Amino acid sequence: MALPLRQRIAWVAWTFVLVASLTAVYALNRQAEGRPVLPDDEGADTRYGFHLKESAKAMGVTFTHQAPTFDAQLEHIMPQVAAMGASVTVADFDRDGWQDFYVTNSAEDSLNRLYRNNGDSTFTDVAQTVGLADLNRRGSGVSMGSVWGDFDNDGWEDVLVYKYGRPELFRNIEGRSFVAVGERAGLPAWVNANSATWLDYDRDGHLDLFIAGYWPDGVDLWKLETTKIMPESFEYANNGGRKYLLRNRGDGTFEDRTEAMGIRSRRWTLALVAADLHGTGYPDLFLSNDYGVSELFANRSGKRFDDVAANTGVGMTPKSGMNASVGDVFNDGRLAIYKTNITEPGNLVQGNDLWVPASARNPAGFENMAPALGVDLGGWSWGAQFGDLNNDGTQDIYLTNGYISTGNRGDYWYDFGVIAGGHSTIIGDAKNWPAMRGRSFSGHERKRLWVNDGAGRLTDVAQVVGATDTFDGRAVALADLGNRGMLDVIVANQKGPLLVYRNAVEPGRHWIQFELEGSAGNRSAIGAHVELHWAGRRQAQIVAAATGFSAQNMRRVHYGLGAATAVDRVVIRWPSGATETIEHPAIDRLHKVKEGASGGR
Amino acid sequence: MAVETSPSTGLGAGPSTPLGAGAMPRASAVAPWKRFFAIDNRFLPPLLITSILLTAHVSFGILEGWERTGLAIVTAIGAELVMGRLTYGAWPHPASAYISGISAGILVRSPFFWPYVLTSLISITSKYVLRFRGRHLWNPTNFGVSAVVFLAPATVAVLSVQWGNVVAPMAVIWLLGTIIVWRVGRLHISVTYVLSFLVFSVFRSWWTATPWVANVAPITGPMYQLFVFFMVTDPKTTVKSVKGQCLVVFLIAATETVMRLNEIVYAPFYALFVVGPVALLVEQWVETRRRVRLQVDLKEIR
Numbered sequence: 001m002a003l004p005l006r007q008r009i010a011w012v013a014w015t016f017v018l019v020a021s022l023t024a025v026y027a028l029n030r031q032a033e034g035r036p037v038l039p040d041d042e043g044a045d046t047r048y049g050f051h052l053k054e055s056a057k058a059m060g061v062t063f064t065h066q067a068p069t070f071d072a073q074l075e076h077i078m079p080q081v082a083a084m085g086a087s088v089t090v091a092d093f094d095r096d097g098w099q100d101f102y103v104t105n106s107a108e109d110s111l112n113r114l115y116r117n118n119g120d121s122t123f124t125d126v127a128q129t130v131g132l133a134d135l136n137r138r139g140s141g142v143s144m145g146s147v148w149g150d151f152d153n154d155g156w157e158d159v160l161v162y163k164y165g166r167p168e169l170f171r172n173i174e175g176r177s178f179v180a181v182g183e184r185a186g187l188p189a190w191v192n193a194n195s196a197t198w199l200d201y202d203r204d205g206h207l208d209l210f211i212a213g214y215w216p217d218g219v220d221l222w223k224l225e226t227t228k229i230m231p232e233s234f235e236y237a238n239n240g241g242r243k244y245l246l247r248n249r250g251d252g253t254f255e256d257r258t259e260a261m262g263i264r265s266r267r268w269t270l271a272l273v274a275a276d277l278h279g280t281g282y283p284d285l286f287l288s289n290d291y292g293v294s295e296l297f298a299n300r301s302g303k304r305f306d307d308v309a310a311n312t313g314v315g316m317t318p319k320s321g322m323n324a325s326v327g328d329v330f331n332d333g334r335l336a337i338y339k340t341n342i343t344e345p346g347n348l349v350q351g352n353d354l355w356v357p358a359s360a361r362n363p364a365g366f367e368n369m370a371p372a373l374g375v376d377l378g379g380w381s382w383g384a385q386f387g388d389l390n391n392d393g394t395q396d397i398y399l400t401n402g403y404i405s406t407g408n409r410g411d412y413w414y415d416f417g418v419i420a421g422g423h424s425t426i427i428g429d430a431k432n433w434p435a436m437r438g439r440s441f442s443g444h445e446r447k448r449l450w451v452n453d454g455a456g457r458l459t460d461v462a463q464v465v466g467a468t469d470t471f472d473g474r475a476v477a478l479a480d481l482g483n484r485g486m487l488d489v490i491v492a493n494q495k496g497p498l499l500v501y502r503n504a505v506e507p508g509r510h511w512i513q514f515e516l517e518g519s520a521g522n523r524s525a526i527g528a529h530v531e532l533h534w535a536g537r538r539q540a541q542i543v544a545a546a547t548g549f550s551a552q553n554m555r556r557v558h559y560g561l562g563a564a565t566a567v568d569r570v571v572i573r574w575p576s577g578a579t580e581t582i583e584h585p586a587i588d589r590l591h592k593v594k595e596g597a598s599g600g601r
Numbered sequence: 602m603a604v605e606t607s608p609s610t611g612l613g614a615g616p617s618t619p620l621g622a623g624a625m626p627r628a629s630a631v632a633p634w635k636r637f638f639a640i641d642n643r644f645l646p647p648l649l650i651t652s653i654l655l656t657a658h659v660s661f662g663i664l665e666g667w668e669r670t671g672l673a674i675v676t677a678i679g680a681e682l683v684m685g686r687l688t689y690g691a692w693p694h695p696a697s698a699y700i701s702g703i704s705a706g707i708l709v710r711s712p713f714f715w716p717y718v719l720t721s722l723i724s725i726t727s728k729y730v731l732r733f734r735g736r737h738l739w740n741p742t743n744f745g746v747s748a749v750v751f752l753a754p755a756t757v758a759v760l761s762v763q764w765g766n767v768v769a770p771m772a773v774i775w776l777l778g779t780i781i782v783w784r785v786g787r788l789h790i791s792v793t794y795v796l797s798f799l800v801f802s803v804f805r806s807w808w809t810a811t812p813w814v815a816n817v818a819p820i821t822g823p824m825y826q827l828f829v830f831f832m833v834t835d836p837k838t839t840v841k842s843v844k845g846q847c848l849v850v851f852l853i854a855a856t857e858t859v860m861r862l863n864e865i866v867y868a869p870f871y872a873l874f875v876v877g878p879v880a881l882l883v884e885q886w887v888e889t890r891r892r893v894r895l896q897v898d899l900k901e902i903r
Binding site: 006007017024316346351377413431 | 661664684687688689690710711712713715716719722723726727729730731748749750752753754755756757758768771809811812814815816817818819821822824861864865866
């Protein structure tokens with residue numbers, strides 16, 4: 001039957017619209033994927049002003065992480081349930097002016113390592129000598145990470161090692177040895193934790209402790225009484241471990257103030273960061289949760305915490321949070337939160353979140369600007385850190401990723417997708433989970449190193465600057481290991497070698513660093529807010545304990561200055577609440593600043 | 602391809618639903634109070650899907666914000682109005698476009714805004730373009746979602762996880778959905794599909810040596826609620842006979858099983874994408890042969 005002319009014309013028009021729409025989908029997908037800069041690209045090797053060279057072995061670092069082996073009832077999914085534990089934290093534990101780092105191991109009876117910086121580009125493992133090696137003995141759990149802070153204000157960085165097991169707190173005895181004080185301090189007997197941090201939430205000058213449980217309380221992964229230990233939902237799970245906010249009494253003991261301060265979360269926390277995100281002078285707590293929404297606990301003058309995640313936008317969409325770090329990506333003083341999630345093409349596209357404090361339109365809210373800046377698609381993303389890797393005056397992002405890499409060509413994603421859609425009675429029981437049978441699961445992923453051009457565009461240059469590994473990365477830490485005025489990168493890989501990417505920044509790019517020491521507030525100055533002003537620019541950074549995933553950067557703050565040859569001033573807001581300004585600090589050097597003693601105002 | 606009649610989509614949303622407007626009691630035959638409470642069948646599916654969205658969002662906060670879902674709905678309705686008006690010279694009823702838009706808003710998962718716009722646009726446009734003898738061949742949302750996840754795997758996924766674990770809201774959705782598909786006379790389609798899925802899950806479990814409950818798990822999720830109540834029952838893209846409808850959804854479940862054994866994640870969408878149009882074309886072919894035979898018989902009689 002012949003159609004009226006009108007309908008014929010319309011059909012042609014709509015056909016064009018359909019074809020154009022399908023083409024647009026394809027093109028926009030390609031564009032959003034973001035093609036990384038590759039070594040073959042013209043000028044790629046010199047364009048970004050720095051290069052990374054993996055140098056672990058040359059530096060004497062020969063550590064390979066080992067995973068634990070849990071109860072045999074979990075054998076069929078062991079690579080998943082034992083998929084964490086590789087961590088790295090940086091501290092100058094012996095106060096010799098060189099940054100050292102500590103890495104955890106996770107196999108039963110395996111040893112952790114403390115790499116002491118020899119000051120000549122080599123490192124020596126001194127963990128056994130100082131008493132920080134043998135922490136994975138059977139029956140006490142296995143290490144998942146560590147976090148450094150001077151909790152007794154004696155000037156020496158102490159360390160907490162959190163585990164799937166008994167948390168271990170060590171007091172640093174003048175850099176010569178570490179003494180276990182957890183039992184006397186009143187720490188909980190067992191926490192299945194993947195994250196913890198130091199913060200002075202009540203500004204009393206003593207560092208308090210926050211430990212976040214992951215697996216449900218009471219679960220001994222080596223002796224399961226039931227296989228119903230898994231998350232009750234892939235995105236709405238509320239059956240994870242409890243949290244511990246432990247107030248430092250100042251006498252070497254801690255008191256549990258969790259519920260009293262309003263924190264009742266049972267989410268599956270994988271990463272957290274404490275930072276003053278509301279400008280109150282008190283540190284807030286951002287929790288990056290697996291299997292659910294994030295939580296943002298706003299600190300109400302040290303008297304209570306309110307979860308404002310939903311109201312501020314950061315806790316609306318449930319994803320698989322695995323990282324929490326903060327950085328000033330726009331050089332305007334606003335601290336953005338970078339939270340990593342899962343992206344696996346064809347299966348799950350959560351996208352990473354970059355929560356930037358919104359404009360004056362909604363000062364209490366955050367806007368996810370990761371898609372706009374192109375830092376959303378990072379594979380199965382784990383640890384990430386902000387840092388100016390090329391000293392151009394802007395904060396870049398280093399991201400490691402990859403979940404489970406095997407030699408098997410099969411892929412577990414389909415089976416995971418099936419179980420992830422199940423009701424709690426199905427997904428919550430490990431025995432219902434399909435066996436992995438040696439298959440990879442978002443394995444062998446290329447890493448991301450997004451260089452910030454300062455104009456709202458971040459470009460992935462990992463492949464061209466030398467970050468070319470494909471291990472199953474977990475933790476990333478940034479530190480100036482050679483006191484050369486540039487940030488090196490340490491990456492802890494699950495069941496893989498520890499990598500140390502030595503940085504080489506091209507000449508002519510200036511820098512400045514500050515190492516803070518509190519006096520009225522905690523001596524580590526954890527929680528300090530540092531804002532640098534130079535050449536008409538400004539950038540905020542914080543002194544944090546835990547940041548990223550199972551990681552801690554060096555406590556110094558490092559600023560690249562680009563070609564600028566002078567700094568106007570640095571404004572330090574100490575954890576005590578005091579503010580200090582130093583005018584025209586010299587560039588290309590480290591400034592050690594003691595609270596109230598700098599001559600600033 | 603030809604366009605002859607006003608298109609529609611979605612369960613009971615079009616003018617030719619099984620009960621259709623005829624299901625409305627005639628004004629003169631019923632009491633005023635009954636007229637007040639009677640609901641036009643065209644509004645039932647939109648009410649159901651809206652209740653699903655609201656229940657899920659209030660209970661679990663499933664939406665990152667209303668912007669993406671709003672974009673999908675506005676795009677679908679806008680495209681429907683423009684295309685309907687320009688094609689047929691009359692304003693189409695927006696109920697089916699609303700369902701397509703809200704389905705896209707719920708099913709599509711992406712950190713970007715454009716997939717929501719383009720999924721809705723492709724869904725509605727497909728109704729006006731991909732037609733054969735006056736019928737559109739694909740369920741619009743199924744076409745739109747399938748096309749977008751196929752063409753944009755790096756940026757778009759389909760909702761595939763539970764909305765929380767509270768049984769009550771899920772039970773309400775299943776109950777409401779069942780009542781509504783029963784009222785519009787398409788319960789047999791949904792039931793046949795669910796039973797087929799369950800039977801095939803036993804086979805898949807045996808074939809892959811994986812726990813049976815793991816193979817059943819997907820159907821307990823919200824994606825399947827939308828699939829079972831809105832997609833496979835779409836009157837405009839299902840065959841006419843009851844037996845045929847049951848056979849087609851059985852074949853969809855069978856095709857889905859083959860795809861699942863090959864670890865194709867979006868198997869239900871792709872299975873409907875493949876089987877649905879083929880079933881319609883076969884039906885048209887059979888009808889044509891029947892008409893030709895009838896004409897031949899009539900000629901012979903004359």
